[in-house]
Amino acid sequence: MADVVLNNISKTYNKGEVVAVDDISFSVEKGELFGLIGPDGAGKTSIFRVLTTLILPDSGTASINGFDVVKDFKNIRMNVGYMPGKFSLYQDLSVEENLNFFATIFNTTIEANFDLIKDIYVQIEPFKNRRAGKLSGGMKQKLALCCALIHRPTVLFLDEPTTGVDTVSRKEFWEMLKRLKEQGITILVSTPYMDEATLCERIALMQNGKIMSIDTPQKIIEQYPKPLYAIKSENMSLLLNNLRKIDEVESCNSFGEFHHITFRENIPIENQIHMISLLQKNGQHSQIEIKQVTPTIEDCFIKLMN
Amino acid sequence: MTNEIVIKTDKLTKRFGDFIATNEISFDVYKGEIFGFLGANGAGKTTAMKMLCGLSTPSSGSATIAGFDIYKQTESIKKNIGYMSQKFSLYEDLTVLENIQFFGGIYGLSDMQLKEKSESLIETLGMKEDAKKLVGSLPLGWKQKLSFSVAILHEPQIVFLDEPTGGVDPVTRRQFWDLIYNAADRGITIFVTTHYMDEAEYCNRVTMMVDGIIKALDTPTKLKQQFSAATMDEVFFELARGAKRKAD
Numbered sequence: 314m315a316d317v318v319l320n321n322i323s324k325t326y327n328k329g330e331v332v333a334v335d336d337i338s339f340s341v342e343k344g345e346l347f348g349l350i351g352p353d354g355a356g357k358t359s360i361f362r363v364l365t366t367l368i369l370p371d372s373g374t375a376s377i378n379g380f381d382v383v384k385d386f387k388n389i390r391m392n393v394g395y396m397p398g399k400f401s402l403y404q405d406l407s408v409e410e411n412l413n414f415f416a417t418i419f420n421t422t423i424e425a426n427f428d429l430i431k432d433i434y435v436q437i438e439p440f441k442n443r444r445a446g447k448l449s450g451g452m453k454q455k456l457a458l459c460c461a462l463i464h465r466p467t468v469l470f471l472d473e474p475t476t477g478v479d480t481v482s483r484k485e486f487w488e489m490l491k492r493l494k495e496q497g498i499t500i501l502v503s504t505p506y507m508d509e510a511t512l513c514e515r516i517a518l519m520q521n522g523k524i525m526s527i528d529t530p531q532k533i534i535e536q537y538p539k540p541l542y543a544i545k546s547e548n549m550s551l552l553l554n555n556l557r558k559i560d561e562v563e564s565c566n567s568f569g570e571f572h573h574i575t576f577r578e579n580i581p582i583e584n585q586i587h588m589i590s591l592l593q594k595n596g597q598h599s600q601i602e603i604k605q606v607t608p609t610i611e612d613c614f615i616k617l618m619n
Numbered sequence: 620m621t622n623e624i625v626i627k628t629d630k631l632t633k634r635f636g637d638f639i640a641t642n643e644i645s646f647d648v649y650k651g652e653i654f655g656f657l658g659a660n661g662a663g664k665t666t667a668m669k670m671l672c673g674l675s676t677p678s679s680g681s682a683t684i685a686g687f688d689i690y691k692q693t694e695s696i697k698k699n700i701g702y703m704s705q706k707f708s709l710y711e712d713l714t715v716l717e718n719i720q721f722f723g724g725i726y727g728l729s730d731m732q733l734k735e736k737s738e739s740l741i742e743t744l745g746m747k748e749d750a751k752k753l754v755g756s757l758p759l760g761w762k763q764k765l766s767f768s769v770a771i772l773h774e775p776q777i778v779f780l781d782e783p784t785g786g787v788d789p790v791t792r793r794q795f796w797d798l799i800y801n802a803a804d805r806g807i808t809i810f811v812t813t814h815y816m817d818e819a820e821y822c823n824r825v826t827m828m829v830d831g832i833i834k835a836l837d838t839p840t841k842l843k844q845q846f847s848a849a850t851m852d853e854v855f856f857e858l859a860r861g862a863k864r865k866a867d
Contacts, residue, residue, distance in 0.1 A: 352787055451660055451661075476786065480816065482660060567796065567821065569851070570839065619790075
């Protein structure tokens, strides 16, 4: 059974001027790790706030564990965990006091569910007497996760937990999520980092309040419409400009040390030879390297945006 | 990129009590270079950047920024650099044009220069239709591109960019880098921090800070060779995973 269900949810702000969420429907299965992937302004936070009963949708219905987000908001609040994008714990309470506070609010104790947070809590335990406001970013994030878990929620909502966090801490955080999933908790997580998409079981790629695609990362990658090539030369900035002027090249985007390109027609070998000879003609490029590559989620996202 | 040095630091150090936020960092940055300044959270990047911008006095060591001394000539430094962070800092309740004129005025551009600059800037950004719109109503990607353009309005020698593309969509992120390349080609030195490792590849050289010191400094290609890594992400992971400090 689906734990989270959205049917045609819309949400606008400023008297309808700003459309944040535009007629969105999807569901998250029990025990699933589901990712909302998209840039700022895609509508991710509004979806979280509707599902956690903090704001009312303009239209549409949604439910968590079968409870309606409007009628049954009290049941939902008792049963979900929510970690907002902005640090929202009590800055002037200590680590331990914050955790104790949230446990008490949910009529439980730290001890009752300690096994669930143990792995995470031991990392911040040495600072348990420090005020939350004095913690570093990584430790705040871990404390917030502990507080969101202390009542053993059925569904966990994590709004951009890794934004602004360095790549090492991000990897650690996703390891933690995997372990929580193994405990049977349904997780809905959002991120602007496209490379994190492949760590989810299913993802929704979002832009301007709409879902552009929803599937497993693997299937989304398989749906990429054309063969994709990576190309590099000694002068990447010039190469980008040159490629954009070649008729046969349909799209060209920089991706780290390579540019990723697709061709208008699916006759890649001839196109490649022709293109390379064009690039070499002006003598500005040496050591041109080209190879076919598997698209990343970011390639798919860019393709869907156009 | 040229051989002319625009940032030179020698054992630059900042202490807060017993805590050494940046520990004897030494490096040179060249005119027109795109210089990536990376590191784990808490590595000391922000502290270092504040000193380089003339906002924080070092505890020891020396540095010249755009030819000016980091201790004695901080006001001259500020006039010759631009700064932009992920946190949007233009005035949301002023229009695009008003923001350009306001910041241009602050940097001492003449009326004539201001008129020319704002026209060409609005043209380049493709914002003709939006010049009279309040900045607050623009999409994030546009705001960031506008912020960057305003930060280099006075043609500074160096522009400091602190995670300029955080949360920006992948297409706008690439357009933003087009602007960066453009500015670098005009001789403006780019000093940039980012959490996107593909962007580290776009830099001429990259530094990796860990626990207050510079652990590595080289071109992306050489760094990857040095650590036998396929991507900059792996290089970063290799260098930062031993970090002891996990502050913000």
